Amino acid sequence: MTTDSLEVRKVLHPIKTRLLRVKRITELSPAMRRITLAGDDLAGFISASFDDHVKLIVPEGLGETPNMPQQGPSGLVFDAGRPKPAMRDYTPRRYDAAAGELDIDFVLHHEGPATDWANHAEPGHFLGIAGPRGSFVIPAAFDWHLLIGDETAIPAIGRRLEELPAAAKAIVLVQTMTDAGRIEFTSECRPEVHWVTEDTTAAGGVSALETAVRNISLPEGEGYVWAAGEYSDIKAVRQYLVGELGVDKKRIRASSYWRKSAPNTHKNFDD
Ligand SMILES: Cc1cc2nc3c(=O)[nH]c(=O)nc-3n(C[C@H](O)[C@H](O)[C@H](O)COP(=O)(O)OP(=O)(O)OC[C@H]3O[C@@H](n4cnc5c(N)ncnc54)[C@H](O)[C@@H]3O)c2cc1C
Structure with missing residues (x-):
């Protein structure tokens, strides 16, 4: 293995907005639903990493066309005559250029514009997307x-597991709100998967996820840690891995995907 093959790469893409329609809805679990989007605008879509996100541009009313922005010289420009739409970050779970389909998997158990839209979406309904603006590409060659x-x-972990080669060694720790939120991952690399259930009674505010991370031993060799989830949980997990276990900051990507009691938050702890 060369050092070059372990370099993470940041790739920028021109921002493009796309108006899509729901083609299919698949229930993955009581906590998650997959919405397959399609439309001519999807042509040329690029997503280079499981870590990518698109901004969903959510219609104001169910079945309505969202207030789609135009790309201006300094960012997205919205029709001033209409309310600015809610925009939320979601993982491009699967893009199939040949079929012209993009899957987005939605967690369903809270209220917010994106979740409410996903809970009530039907085939034919509109959804806008913008991006991905860039990709953080983590090589598969790590030990x-x-x-x-x-x-x-x-969604990101599921996509990563499908993209890793059969020879890769992957350890997966996922916390769900209830046991019913667990899904089957598909991968050629036969990952070691540990599911834990959120423990709202845990003493000292230590999440079940952090406890699970503290209970595993990192394998020998050059590895990479990717973590995403609720702000405080991921911050604590990162603090343990970097501060206590000594994981090299260049070998971890930890992101807050949402934050309790705060809408629409996104933070990469390593930027
Ligand atoms: C890079 C990135 C990729 C993401 N990929 C996905 C994905 O593929 N699928 C997915 O479901 N989510 C994903 N998320 C998380 C998603 O963007 C947030 O959960 C988002 O806040 C949902 O928007 P909303 O309109 O439903 O709720 P908001 O209006 O943003 O929030 C409303 C309320 O709900 C709470 N809330 C938000 N999310 C959750 C949650 N998950 N559980 C419990 N309470 C919550 C907030 O704290 C707030 O109080 C991703 C986030 C990022 C940054």
């Missing part, structure tokens, strides 16, 4: 991959 997250990270 091991540790993937950590809550339900919002299941």
Whole structure:
């Protein structure tokens, strides 16, 4: 293995907005539903990493066309005559260029514009997307991959597991709100998967996810840790891995995908 093959790469893409329609809805679990989007606008879509996100542009009313922005010289420009739409970050779970389909997997158990839309979506309904603006590409060549997250990270983790080669070693830790939120991952690399259930009674505010991370031993060799989920949980997991276990900051990507009691938050702890 060369050092070059372990370099993470940041790739920028021109921002493009796309108006899509729901083609299919698949229930993955009581906590998650997959919405397959399609439309001519999807042509040329690029997503280079499981870590990518698109901004969903949510219609104001069910079945309505969202207030789609135009790309201006300094960012997205919205029709001033209409309310600015809610925009939320979601993982491009699967893009199939030949079929012209993009899957987005939605966690369903809270209220918010994106979740409410997903809960009531029907085939034919409109949804806008913008991006991905850039990709953080983590090589597959690491000796091991540790993937950590809550339900919002299941789409990214599921995609990563499908993209890793058969020879890869992957350890996966996922926290769900209830046992019913667990899904089957598909992968050629036969990952070691540990599911834990959120423990709202845990003493000292230590999440079940953090406890699970503290209970595993990192394999030998050069590895990479990817973690995403609720702000405080991921911050604590990162603090343990970097501060206590000594994981090299260049070998971890930890992101807050949402934050309790705060809408629409996104933070990469390593930027
Ligand atoms: C890069 C990135 C990729 C993401 N990928 C996905 C994905 O593929 N699938 C997915 O489901 N989510 C994903 N998320 C998380 C998603 O963007 C947030 O959960 C988002 O806040 C949902 O928007 P909303 O309109 O439903 O709720 P908001 O209006 O943003 O929030 C409303 C309320 O719900 C709470 N809330 C938000 N999310 C959750 C949650 N998951 N559980 C419990 N309470 C919550 C907030 O704290 C707030 O109080 C991703 C986030 C990022 C940053």
